[in-house]
Amino acid sequence: MPLTLEDIAQQAGVSRATVSRVINGDENVKAQTRLRVMDVIQQNNFQPNIAARSLAAGRTNVLGLIIPAGVSAIFTDPYFPLLIQGVSSACNAKDYSVMLWLAEPEYERRMMRQILHSGLLDGVIVSSMLMDDPIVQSLHDSKKPFILIGRHPTIDVNYLDVDNLNGAREATLHLLRLGHKRVATITGPQDMIGGYDRFQGYLRALEERGVAYQPELVSQGDFSEAGGYTAMRRLIPMQPGAVFIASDTMAEGALRAIREAGLRIPQDIAVVSYDDMPSAARSTPSLTTVRQPTHRMGALAVNTLIDIIQHPGANKRHIVLPVELVIRESCGTLRT
């Protein structure tokens, strides 16, 4: 049987209240007592029972990470492993644990009940949700601390995002400045905020340069490799000279479609994409892409959420990280 507070207390010659105070960093313990208790804890490799703590104190040091399972990109996009790694790593450092929820529609009610009422989670991180997903409203209506990765267009929530609009705008401007007239785009799903904002950034760039928006140069993808492939095949007959693609993973699929059509990159079609995943530099040709700090976002979401938990009354956090265009081969150079 695992040891209990009581066991430690006996060995240290104090009450279990004192042991509890030591463990929870309460100031009001004599330094000498503290040391003695910590010694005994160390020696026994003691770990307090989380369930008991949760019941008594109402906290568990467990955070939930919710990702919709429906997103087909979850299998092909390194975004998710990177994000999960960032979340996990920050949790470890802060003595929190991660509960992973792949949100499947058929279990959504169960999931929300568990999250909101089971008392298992101190807070929740939500990533890559559809904008109209009722989960966000449910969380917002509850007392449960949570943070979105990706801003929300209508509900005032804590969120962490990258500057998608400006990233996409810069990427598109770069292609326009290189002299391309027919700059197409492969978008993400328009019901995901990241997909939406990146498309808006594309439009903004066209507008700034006085280039007319041409609907036939827009092809919607789903952030997956296969979706990028299909979207590019629809685009090729429109003879774009360049294309801004809303994710590296879709770009991989698009490159495949371009190659199959017997066209060259960047000579026939120049490409700029988004994410700067580790694979972008290894691609053939290497991808010019907008770098976002995915791993760091995961970690920052954790730290912000913990801060939210500890300061329940504070204002909503709106954190927007800058992005950066990384220029490689796929966009080509100035057309002369």
Added chain:
Amino acid sequence: MPLTLEDIAQQAGVSRATVSRVINGDENVKAQTRLRVMDVIQQNNFQPNIAARSLAAGRTNVLGLIIPAGVSAIFTDPYFPLLIQGVSSACNAKDYSVMLWLAEPEYERRMMRQILHSGLLDGVIVSSMLMDDPIVQSLHDSKKPFILIGRHPTIDVNYLDVDNLNGAREATLHLLRLGHKRVATITGPQDMIGGYDRFQGYLRALEERGVAYQPELVSQGDFSEAGGYTAMRRLIPMQPGAVFIASDTMAEGALRAIREAGLRIPQDIAVVSYDDMPSAARSTPSLTTVRQPTHRMGALAVNTLIDIIQHPGANKRHIVLPVELVIRESCGTLRT
């Protein structure tokens, strides 16, 4: 405030013991009472407090999934998302939740304490461990139910595996039967059981066909795309006519290296790989590969683990799933 058992009991006009029995499927409740109680539960969307249940009953309906964070392939190999999805999905169906532990060496002691002593987990699934990882021994020494994905060479544990040796053997035999003399291999790490067994399968095939083993035709990878690339570059000067690669993801890297060297697939170098990830069929050329049911393995691990939890005394489970060679373009056809 969330409702408690007591609230439900009052509304239903019974004691909280009876409500508890209904929730936990105890037979000894009159059908009529059961219906009444279930009605009240439904109406209130009641969810029992997990911490309290855990403390009282010693179970949480939470399973842990441990994956070593050190594996570089975790970012590039769709194996992990697929496995996680399988685990998550099966847990949802069985009313369990998933705690994800990316095992980072610096936090390993903390992790083991939490897993073994915090009372948070009913059981643990461990995937892709190094063979000599002390986690396995720690779990084995504890009372905590657990199952390995991938067999263990020396410790008698519950495990679920695919027939790696025979899969690799079939893959290699296929290349030999096509008439190749110099069949190379890119292995996985030899301190991971999957990497080891697949290399043994390669050796077995050579032996069966009376082909001498040539160490210069063996190049070790790490299950990542980049590792496959590097390993293939070492192999190309040895002029292999074919290569068996221990994962699809490494094969992607190897294809890149072969292309860069100006060689054709399969005409100059034939390729067979392992996993049959969704990307294998989309690759150019499409990959001949050994199919393993990754998603199903995740789900089966969950169901087996739950069974282990419910039958603590039973014999150790050793489940080995069959694999199947899927023939596509990358292996070419009979040389004439």
Added chain:
DNA sequence: CTGAAAGCGCTTACAG
């Protein structure tokens, strides 16, 4: 078939 009661292992006012 049902209820009263003990107890799971913590935290935290409260009193000193």
Added chain:
DNA sequence: CTGAAAGCGCTTACAG
């Protein structure tokens, strides 16, 4: 600075 005690919300022998 420390301890005795109440209480968190469940489960489960035990008694009837």
